[in-house]
Amino acid sequence: MQISPEQLVQLGAIGWRTETLLPADTVGKLVRVIAQHRNGYRVHDGVEEFGAQPAPRFLKRDADPQIRPAVGDFVLLAPLGPALIETVLPRRSLLTRAAAGERYQRQSIAANVDSVIVLMGLDGDFNPRRIERYLLLIEGSGALPVIALSKQDLLSADNCAAAIAAMHEVVPPQTPVFAINAKDEKSVAVLLPFLGLGASVVLVGSSGAGKSTLTNTLIGHQRQATGEVREHDSRGRHTTTHRALIQLPSGGCLIDTPGMRELKLTGEEDLAAASFADIDALAQTCRFSDCAHAAEPGCAILAALASGELDQGRWDSYIKLRDERDAASDSLEAQLKRKAEGRVPGKALNKRTAEKYGRS
Numbered sequence: 634m635q636i637s638p639e640q641l642v643q644l645g646a647i648g649w650r651t652e653t654l655l656p657a658d659t660v661g662k663l664v665r666v667i668a669q670h671r672n673g674y675r676v677h678d679g680v681e682e683f684g685a686q687p688a689p690r691f692l693k694r695d696a697d698p699q700i701r702p703a704v705g706d707f708v709l710l711a712p713l714g715p716a717l718i719e720t721v722l723p724r725r726s727l728l729t730r731a732a733a734g735e736r737y738q739r740q741s742i743a744a745n746v747d748s749v750i751v752l753m754g755l756d757g758d759f760n761p762r763r764i765e766r767y768l769l770l771i772e773g774s775g776a777l778p779v780i781a782l783s784k785q786d787l788l789s790a791d792n793c794a795a796a797i798a799a800m801h802e803v804v805p806p807q808t809p810v811f812a813i814n815a816k817d818e819k820s821v822a823v824l825l826p827f828l829g830l831g832a833s834v835v836l837v838g839s840s841g842a843g844k845s846t847l848t849n850t851l852i853g854h855q856r857q858a859t860g861e862v863r864e865h866d867s868r869g870r871h872t873t874t875h876r877a878l879i880q881l882p883s884g885g886c887l888i889d890t891p892g893m894r895e896l897k898l899t900g901e902e903d904l905a906a907a908s909f910a911d912i913d914a915l916a917q918t919c920r921f922s923d924c925a926h927a928a929e930p931g932c933a934i935l936a937a938l939a940s941g942e943l944d945q946g947r948w949d950s951y952i953k954l955r956d957e958r959d960a961a962s963d964s965l966e967a968q969l970k971r972k973a974e975g976r977v978p979g980k981a982l983n984k985r986t987a988e989k990y991g992r993s
């Protein structure tokens with residue numbers, strides 16, 4: 634498929650990367666999914682947004698939810714007729730979470746996200762422990778975590794430096810950590826390297842952390858710099874804050890998904906790979922390989938806690954996340970089992986019938 638240079642720039646502004654695999658014989662229109670509603674999708678072609686429906690195969694009940702188009706996906710629409718999503722292009726990342734509710738389900742939150750900016754206020758909101766939950770969700774997704782500590786302006790330089798140091802203790806070594814004043818354009822400029830052309834970013838953080846403030850500051854540039862962007866908005870709306878995909882003046886785009894608000898572990902997270910590699914390494918040196926780290930002799934964890942080498946708070950938060958993960962994992966297993974049984978309904982039914990009526 635031929636994409637004109639002009640189109641490439643437009644697509645870049647909604648996060649398209651030229652290295653994304655696009656078969657030479659591709660036909661159809663390339664667009665990005667920017668929102669998902671009960672009755673269809675909203676897509677963006679780099680110039681404007683419109684509605685689209687998924688091809689029937691995505692709606693099959695037994696279809697893996699992860700093959701379905703998700704917010705952030707680049708998709709191909711059928712070449713003719715009404716907007717119909719036919720193909721989901723390969724993803725460079727996928728953020729998932731356990732769906733709220735009793736039955737365990739893995740739900741796509743956002744595809745093709747390059748960085749997740751985790752916002753945490755340097756006020757009462759500040760708690761380095763709580764960052765682990767976010768890191769665990771980002772780990773394995775293909776996206777880079779970026780920690781932004783807001784409300785820097787409310788703290789002395791010394792206290793800010795101490796908070797950044799405390800955060801570095803918790804996050805993996807290469808993770809960027811910044812202190813920012815979300816209201817100040819100059820201050821938020823430290824985030825610009827993550828917001829260039831072709832970049833897609835998601836903002837997460839607890840209520841009051843400054844997500845809306847940061848978003849508005851980032852858009853503020855745009856309002857001043859490129860008045861013509863508004864001309865595309867035929868409905869005369871100038872508010873961009875509730876758009877699912879916000880194009881930033883720095884070239885990148887912000888995906889604003891409500892699904893990020895309620896975060897739940899999915900049961901597949903690898904705690905060791907996330908931010909607990911040291912605890913995992915320590916546990917390997919316990920005398921018994923199945924050590925429960927409760928009262929066993931030769932327990933390396935208990936020894937490290939006693940000597941202070943391992944922080945009690947860090948251990949507690951590891952246990953809490955591990956239990957949460959295991960609980961999610963149990964329900965994942967149960968779900969997969971239900972699914973497997975459901976796949977051979979005839980056989981299962983025959984077996985039940987045989988049991989009931991004593992036939993074989």
Ligand SMILES: Nc1nc2c(ncn2[C@@H]2O[C@H](COP(=O)(O)OP(=O)(O)OP(=O)(O)O)[C@@H](O)[C@H]2O)c(=O)[nH]1
Binds near residue numbers: 783784785840842846
């Ligand atoms: N001084 C200062 N105030 C900030 C900063 N960031 C946010 N605030 C203030 O904190 C309050 C909450 O900020 P919001 O941007 O609404 O927070 P939010 O994360 O969008 O919150 P929800 O919409 O509830 O998820 C507002 O009064 C902001 O003005 C900052 O860096 N410095």
Ligand SMILES: [Zn+2]
Binds near residue numbers: 926927931
């Ligand atoms: Zn042990």
